[in-house]
Amino acid sequence: MSGKAAMKKILGVLEKRFGGLRSLTEDRPLDQLILLLLSRGVAEKKAHEALATLREHFVDWNEVRVSPLHEIEAALSPLGQKGMLDKPTRIRALLSLVYSRFNRVDLDFVRDWSDRKSARKRDRLLMAISDISPGLPPILLAALDGLGAAFRNDPEINRVLTRLGLVKTGGTTPAQWRKSVREAFDDGDQLVLLWGLHLLAASYCRKSLPDCVHCPLKTSCPSADAEMEKVRAAREKAKEKARAEARRIAKKMAAEARKKARETAKREAQERKKREAEERKREARAKKEAEAARKKKAAAKKKAAAEKKRVAAAKKKAATAKKKKAAAAKKKKKAAASKKKASAAKKKTSKKKVTKKKVAKKATGKKKTAKKKAAATRKKVAKVTKRKVAKKPSKASRKKTSSESARGTSKTKKKTSSSSAARRKK
Numbered sequence: 001m002s003g004k005a006a007m008k009k010i011l012g013v014l015e016k017r018f019g020g021l022r023s024l025t026e027d028r029p030l031d032q033l034i035l036l037l038l039s040r041g042v043a044e045k046k047a048h049e050a051l052a053t054l055r056e057h058f059v060d061w062n063e064v065r066v067s068p069l070h071e072i073e074a075a076l077s078p079l080g081q082k083g084m085l086d087k088p089t090r091i092r093a094l095l096s097l098v099y100s101r102f103n104r105v106d107l108d109f110v111r112d113w114s115d116r117k118s119a120r121k122r123d124r125l126l127m128a129i130s131d132i133s134p135g136l137p138p139i140l141l142a143a144l145d146g147l148g149a150a151f152r153n154d155p156e157i158n159r160v161l162t163r164l165g166l167v168k169t170g171g172t173t174p175a176q177w178r179k180s181v182r183e184a185f186d187d188g189d190q191l192v193l194l195w196g197l198h199l200l201a202a203s204y205c206r207k208s209l210p211d212c213v214h215c216p217l218k219t220s221c222p223s224a225d226a227e228m229e230k231v232r233a234a235r236e237k238a239k240e241k242a243r244a245e246a247r248r249i250a251k252k253m254a255a256e257a258r259k260k261a262r263e264t265a266k267r268e269a270q271e272r273k274k275r276e277a278e279e280r281k282r283e284a285r286a287k288k289e290a291e292a293a294r295k296k297k298a299a300a301k302k303k304a305a306a307e308k309k310r311v312a313a314a315k316k317k318a319a320t321a322k323k324k325k326a327a328a329a330k331k332k333k334k335a336a337a338s339k340k341k342a343s344a345a346k347k348k349t350s351k352k353k354v355t356k357k358k359v360a361k362k363a364t365g366k367k368k369t370a371k372k373k374a375a376a377t378r379k380k381v382a383k384v385t386k387r388k389v390a391k392k393p394s395k396a397s398r399k400k401t402s403s404e405s406a407r408g409t410s411k412t413k414k415k416t417s418s419s420s421a422a423r424r425k426k
């Protein structure tokens, strides 16, 4: 297959997958960019119809910018479900970006880039809109400056061309390829090719890990197998790396878990030790308390025993006192009895004494009487004697007088002994 035929085949595949515009019909740059977004994956006619319905539904692009996605989606109904893709989101994102960067909802200013300020502004815009879609900047450049400016040396396109075998080291250079494309294809094909190659580079033929499996040019790409193998190897490497990372993380986690377990065990051991110490302390305290309670109980028992003893002693004392009292009472009674007896005896004795005294008095009286009598007798006798003397009494009369006095004395004696016998009898 010649180079041109190969390029034709690639162009057809790219147009089928990514769509694109064959003519840049819109006057205003922002309208052109929106039409480009609408053309992705659909025929150019459908893209134009969708743009027309958007204009009908909304007053201006600012209204589209602030409208909900479902309203934009409703306005894009001519695209059909298959061609809708994420176009409402991308259109609204483009309008928001323009508004936020340039505080307006049009890009008319990019037409004029005569001064450095305007050129910088345009460069900023081209960089920014590549985030919305990588195909927008080259097509906008083509619209503004022509296809010559759009087909410039781009590392993204050069990578795709190299992988497709259209550009080779030591063979066709990117510049030669661009020249051959410019010569072989008309402007429409060139626009579609430019759009398609940029979208392919961004969507499938990425710098690292190209998605050759899903790439629409997989069958005609000589690098597909090698790139797929590279991807496989890279994925395997990534998987191995992920496994190694997982092992490392698992090892780290296991080490952390072991460390944690050690710390937990240490903490638990410390807590156990602490608990045991506290338990011992509690036991010692309980023992001490029990000992104190036992001592207290013993003391109480002792006290109770002492109290009992004291009570018993008191009882005994009381009993002794009672006994003593009883004995004393008895003694007192006895003493009283003895006193009474003594008193009675005394009384008796005194009575006896009185009697004795009386007897003695009586005897003394009698004695006195007798003495008196005797004295009187003696006096009488003396008188008589005197008179006798005077008259000289005879011997017979003196004898009679003495016998009479003797009789008188014996009579008195007899009387005294009879009264004593009578008292003893009593």
Ligand code: SF4
Binding pocket: 160, 163, 164, 204, 205, 206, 210, 211, 212, 215, 216, 217, 218, 219, 221, 222, 223, 224, 227
């Ligand atoms: S098959 Fe792979 S290497 Fe070839 S163009 Fe497609 S993505 Fe790029």
